[in-house]
Amino acid sequence: MxxxxxxxxxxxxxxxxxxxxxxxxxxxxxxxxxxxxxxxxxxxxxxxxxxxxxxxxxxxxxxxxxxxxxxxxxxxxxxxxxxxxxxxxxLLPRLDFVTTCLDKYVLMQQLEDAGIGVPRTWLASEWPTGAADASPDGLIVKPRSGRGSRGVMVVDSTRDMARVVSESGYAADELIVQERVTGPEYTVSVVVWRDGDVQAVVPKEVLLKQGVTKYAITRRNPEVVRTCRAVQTALRADGPFNVQLCLDGRGRPRVFEINPRFSSTAALTVAAGVDEIAGLLRQAVCDGPRLDDEWREGVAMVRRWTDExxxxxxxxxxxxxxxxxxxxxxxxxxxxxxxxxxxxxxxxxxxxx
Incomplete structure (x- = not known):
């Protein structure tokens, strides 16, 4: 189903x-x-x-x-x-991983405690005066829960923060404020099942996102792979998940969200050589073979309408x-x-x- x-x-x-x-x-x-x-x-x-x-x-x-x-x-x-x-x-990660990822503030705290790079993050109710000045590229304000693309706002100045929060329709403790990281963005499929062994990590550089990723290209980046494997080690998803991150000015991955489910770009993962949904389904229902971490770099996805x-x-x-x-x-x-x-x-x- x-x-x-x-x-x-x-x-x-x-x-x-x-x-x-x-x-x-x-x-x-x-x-x-x-x-x-x-x-x-x-x-x-x-x-x-x-x-x-x-x-x-x-x-x-x-x-x-x-x-x-x-x-x-x-x-x-x-x-x-x-x-x-x-x-x-x-076909989901374990429940505690799911609930952690659905609370973006808790997720950022747990990742930071595990030594995994994240943008600096505050609750809007606890946002410190002067924080915007320490983030030259601005700040991101978004709901603490819910799908990542909904309700996301970019704030350029301290003066705008109070207005954005008051007009958001959310209470201040229902919003998080994150340092804006403007380097290349990646959406990463992490293929893992109940034994906890990561079978494949497929990073995809996002070229255009409008609600969901519209254009993306598979890219090899050892630091992105290392970061995503560290998420599994620290938080034990033991099920498929999707990491969203940006590279900072020094090329370091900074995780800003994790979707505890298959990515909307799973078709690109398949096209690159890792059939994550069918593969994990076979493992879940009929003890199918594990997947290989072998995939092609430079496969581009162009999302389009089609007819049947x-x-x-x-x-x-x-x-x-x-x-x-x-x-x-x-x-x-x-x-x-x-x-x-x-x-x-x-x-x-x-x-x-």
């Missing part, structure tokens, strides 16, 4: 797994999510941070006899990990429309049972609030 079927990279992940012989069930909150129609079956689920999410996922896993779940969005990571208690392999085509009869057999159907009350969350790319009949829609 693959979640977040509407995210830009997920349809490609679904098609890739199906090409490798996996039966894939996709989920999303939006009936227009394209991955729902490219999987073997597709289901609508409540938002990952809602109380209704886990019961719905648990029911779907049982109904579809899912042996593994690949969660791809931060809001659902803690809850979806509960499925491991049902015997479902959840199918017969009208197959599309109609999905049983739902990509256009969201309004509920009779104008509120609530509609949960059509499923869509399918096979010949199974659609399940009667169920409504939940």
């Amino acid at each position: 693959v979640t977040t079927a509407g995210s830009a990279p997920t349809p490609g992940t679904i098609l890739h797994l199906r090409e490798h012989g996996f039966r894939v069930v996709a989920t999303d909150v939006d009936p227009a999510a394209p991955g729902l129609y490219l999987a073997d079956r597709g289901y609508l689920v409540p938002p990952g941070d809602s109380e209704a999410f886990l019961p719905r996922m648990r029911s779907l896993c049982a109904e579809e006899q899912a042996v593994a779940v690949v969660p791809l969005v931060d809001e659902e990571l803690v809850r979806v990990g509960e499925l491991a208690k049902d015997g479902v392999a959840v 085509f199918m017969p009208e009869a197959r599309f109609a057999a999905h049983g739902i429309s990509p256009a969201p159907a309004p509920s009779s009350s104008g509120a609530g969350f509609a949960l059509p049972g499923s869509v399918s790319t096979g010949d199974q009949p659609p399940i009667v829609p169920v409504r939940a609030r």
Whole structure:
């Protein structure tokens, strides 16, 4: 089961797994999510941070006899990990690593304590006067929790700090302030599973990011690799994670965020030679072979829209429309049972609030 079927990279992940012989069930909150129609079956689920999410996922896993779940969005990571208690392999790091990474302030403290380079970081409620003067490239203000690209603001002067915090919509202790590091940015896939042995580290230099990485190139950088291996040694993820870092003026990696899940650039990792999602899935469900840390440098990713085509009869057999159907009350969350790319009949829609 693959979640977040509407995210830009997920349809490609679904098609890739199906090409490798996996039966894939996709989920999303939006009936227009394209991955729902490219999987073997597709289901609508409540938002990952809602109380209704886990019961719905648990029911779907049982109904579809899912042996593994690949969660791809931060809001659902803690809850979806509960499925491991049902015997479902959840392709995530261990829970304590997940919760640490989801609190960016705690993460920075733990990395610094382990001797891993990070930007200087404060809570906005504890931000010291004069700190901006010690950071000539400015400061980054962002929510302490939540996806890294949301709510990020650049502050150039001390005078702007109070205004930015007051206009952010967050309490001061819900924001962190970080020294801005302006060197080359990397997003790094770290491939590791429950034995804790790092199987591969694939650094990718980010050329353009707009919410997610749009353009990137695989780059060999021994210091970046050393830093990412040190994260696993210090914090014991024992599952796949993605490190985001920048190089400072002396070329030293400074980690500013870790995503405790597969990266949105996993397709580039595959193109370079390390099939991290399919490889770890095989290890999780059928004792598959470990992956080799052999990959090609200089592979460039250009993220683009693409189209898939199918017969009208197959599309109609999905049983739902990509256009969201309004509920009779104008509120609530509609949960059509499923869509399918096979010949199974659609399940009667169920409504939940």
